[in-house]
Amino acid sequence: MSVNIYATDMLLVTIITLSLIKYATLECIIDNRTPNNDFEIELHKDLLCNYKMFEPPDKRLTQIDVRVVLKYFNFDDKEELFTIDTWMYMIWNDPRLKWNPEDYDGIDRINMRSMHIWTPQPFLYHKEDFYEYESLYYPVRCTIISTGNVTCIPRATHTVLCKTTLDNWPFDAHNCTLKFSIREGVKDNMTFVSMTRGEYIYGSYNTTGWNIVDFKIMDNLTGNIKLSLTFITERQALGIAAVVITPSITLAALTVSSLFLDVKDNIRLALATFSLLSSFQLLDIISEILPHQGSDSPTILLFIRSSIVISTFSICLCLILRSLRGRGRQPYRWVTSFNNYVSKSRLNFLLLLQYQTLSELSSDETEKLEGWFVFTYIINNVYTITTLVVYLILFIVYIPRPQPLK
Template sequence: MIWIVHLLVLSLFGLGLADDCIIDYRSRENSWEQQLQKDLSCNYDTAKSPDGNNTEVEVEFIMKSFSFDSKEETFKVYSWMFISWKDERLKWNESNYDQITESIVSSGSIWSPGLRLLNEVDWEEFDHYYGLCTIRNMGYVYCFPKVVHETICNTRLVNWPFDIQKCTLKFGAWTRRDKIKFAFRPGNAMTIMGAEYGTGWTIINYQQEEHEDEDTQLRLTFFLERQAAGLTAIVVIPTILLSVLTLSLLLLEVRDNIRLGIATFSLLCHFYYLSTINEYIPKHSMDTPSILLYVRGSVLVTMMVLILTSLLSYLQSKKAVPPMWVVSTNNSVLQSHAKFFIVPRWEVDLSGIVISDDVERNKVEVWNDFANIINSVCCILFVVVYVIFISMHMPRSVTMNRISFANQSSSFQDLY
């Protein structure tokens, strides 16, 4: 019984000394860092900016990827944002804290500038929380949050499928009462380095602007070029082939129904082509793609060729006495240098006419020559019309200054 009493006494004595026997596994540096953060947070007001209305904040972005939805007209950028400023309240003498020159703190425990995307699609209430930040003994603060910025980007489709879209990110202070001066770090405001290739789009250039006295202090404008190699094969090349088919009809004979049949086939191909490219043309834009205007014009020319074919076939079958203006027109053209432009020249169809009957033969030849002249004039006219259509409505690749992002480097790399 006595040994039980002794055991209880020793246990109570051990519990009394337990607090003095706790093993501290913290390293010496961590202990000093905890003390440093405790001293810095003492009497620190997170709602008050370091320099009142003169706080200067530098910003830089490193793009990871981007996406552009032409149907919804939204442009989204995934990037790392490097943001830095100086806070005199976060200075310390490193000799007082075991030579510690930097520490990591949460952005929620210190004052942090509210940088906001002003033209954002969905407004986020906690958008200015930057996670963990690095502070240095001279008072400099560096934060490296991963951010996603999404904005509305109105599309312009006049030159589709070789269109270039212009999308702008507008940044400013979180509220108007925050008198903070935002600026890009010297050099490139956006480091891309291989992230310029997105799904169906390529960033070929960007511009950076700073406006100190406006609500929108920072602007990043991106120029996106559609990757049009596939659409060129599907949309542009068939358009050219249909135009060639329509013009080649003017070289065919009109007596039989081959030209009339091919003209009808060409017209049907135009309508089928329109129904096919309807699946590829973006529809959320106030602009009409110029290629649709070109196809509309080509449809009208094909219909005119169809009507012309019927008219020429009728003229060649006429055996009535031609009026004098037809005869004089033939003589004026065929007896001048203009006769070299009469291509093709169809032979006279003398079937059903007595060879010795010069009068009937002469009437048929006059109508045949007149049909040749009309066909040649229309051929030249339609070629000129297609040249005008191509110069006005055919989409083409736009020449624009392109930036090579391969050799870009972030100025923040010099800090770490």
């Protein structure tokens, strides 16, 4: 009997305790509802009542103002794919979504899902997307003002094939264009107008290895193309230039400097040989970092190729002049005539670059070698001046440099 009484008391205590806890927590409930929440619900119902979301605001012409916000971009030069991730601000006026704020407790703006109202999102697309599914616009929240102005900010990713040109590598720049059209079968007469002239894009301007140096937007082009976005991307080339361009110029300077040494100096032959072998080694390094796409060859390769040819001729010339200087017989008559013609004509400046005077030779050597001595100097000086001019032209034509924006 006592056990039953104890169980009954415990049940009664439990019920009383739970009742007290429930009563105590009633006052702790937070009411997040705003005073005009009922008016907002009523406004949604009134706006969407008899609203036909598949009909445009104006059947004759619906103007959509556009601003592009670039959040991210990537250029894969190996696959020649340009990818952008954008927010596209779209603003237009829909007279069917107007209301008087005084009738709804002063509410002058509301948010609605894009799936409940007419928007230009399903109609605008980039038909040349490499990955078509990435160009889809997903439902977003649109802001509606009491005047009927609607603002939607869809986010989308677009990937397009962008042909690479490598003639100015590593300072190569590429034009990648995305053309947005109206889907076929849509009879809505829509026009897209950029909101601001001169400042169209905000957000990210660089990514790993690339910079966006310029951006152009064109609207209402011919045909069904409504928007055209052109991005000019430039490679971040300072690191590559230090590995490719600087050594190329250094090796060229090394080849030229060797020409100012005497042909019998072993250092001259060593410098020219070192420059030649280093040029081949530089080509091996370039082959590892050079993009393999593109039909045109980088001009820096043409510079290195020309430098290899000059270094080869420099080595051959050094060996030939050495052989002539070592002759013990008297020079040929035409050699003597050539030396006299140069010394007595306006070409005598070619004798100013002598590296050794004849007075340092003995009388017997002077008598035998004077002709060959002068002849080799003339030939060497002509080759030196010609090489300087050729390298100057090669530097101007073939050395890549950053292109100024137009």
